[in-house]
Amino acid sequence: MKSNSHEIYADYFNQRQEDFRNKLICDASQVRDKIDEIHRVGNIDLLENAHKLVMYALGENDSLASFAEKEGVVWAQHDLTLSFKLEWVQSIRRTMWRFLEEFHEENKDKKVNLFKLERQVNDAIDQFLNGFFLSYSRYKDALLASQRELVENLSAPIIPLSDSVCVLPLIGEVDEDRVETIEGKTLPEIKKLQIETLIIDFSGIAQIDTTSMNRIMKTINGTYMMGCECIITGLRPQIVRTLIKEDLQFDPKVITKGTLEQTVNDFFFAK
Structure with missing residues (x-):
């Protein structure tokens, strides 16, 4: 079951999704020029995936690990740059916290345990990054092993x-x-x-x-x-x-x- 706070935050981000995307693109200066290229090369919608990560970070969801694994594999398959991914996720984190800050400025009457929220959001994003990099590394290791075997067979x-x-x-x-x-x-x-x-x-x-x-x-x-x-x-x-x-x-x-x-x-x- 989703908590009531999760639904409130999710509704807030869903209502301001376009605004969030624009702020995110402005923040990710090194990535924004690559968004169309990454979509063309790997059919990866960075903005849509950013929204998914935000939703995962706002509430407990068993699909976060699966999402991170799939992202890692796709990123590795198309040999996309890891530094772009890391900057993009960190931009998502920064932009998300700016929006959460604005939410609480607008809703000062609502009592929220900010320490608990901070742990929840940052832990979820860190879990995503860990899962992403592990999946990326596993795919690359398997690919290298396969290439090594091919070279040995050709040798x-x-x-x-x-x-x-x-x-x-x-x-x-x-x-x-x-x-x-x-x-x-x-x-x-x-x-x-x-x-x-x-x-x-x-x-x-x-x-x-x-x-x-x-x-x-x-x-x-x-x-x-x-x-x-x-x-x-x-x-x-x-x-x-x-x-x-x-x-x-x-x-x-x-x-x-x-x-x-x-x-x-x-x-x-x-x-």
Whole structure:
């Protein structure tokens, strides 16, 4: 049930909603020029949401947490600036208190516990901000985790050619971080996909240092421990020279072929 004081305050703000919006826009100097842009980008009605927050702050409402969570997600989805949001909410708080002050000047005969009202309003707005920032942060963290997983998959994409044959094309620069991703993905994927033959193509590698190459060679040797045959294709002359210079050798079981195309043809088209 809404308290009688809540209804009185709600009616006051509803009757002066247009005046409140105008005063709020004047107060939020850094945000007012962005109101239309934010509405266009994220379909977010800042003025309507400001009125909702005022109504929540004037009386207990279980929907405040849900409102804050939704606001945080939408703000994060459209990558809107947090400083704008913080200034906007603080402007709502300041403007709201100016209107409450005017209300009590106009209604001096009404006895109101201002300390209780102050706690209620400020606590509600603080709860909104906390919920908003937590929701925003959770969404961003989940997005970063998803992007990190995508980058890792693109860094070591194991592509099935058949039920038992897969190819791992290595592209770009291979450094220690990239090798760690390759190590962390290759052996589990061999087990998961039940790969019998893994073709690792080096033709797209732009650069690789000796340490990283040595770790890749150990990973290749590990594929045999998993019962998976490994075929190396596309070794470029500079990589071969590095192997010779550093006296690095593949396990004798490792098969090397000139190109990925040749290897695929041998597997699927050779008579």
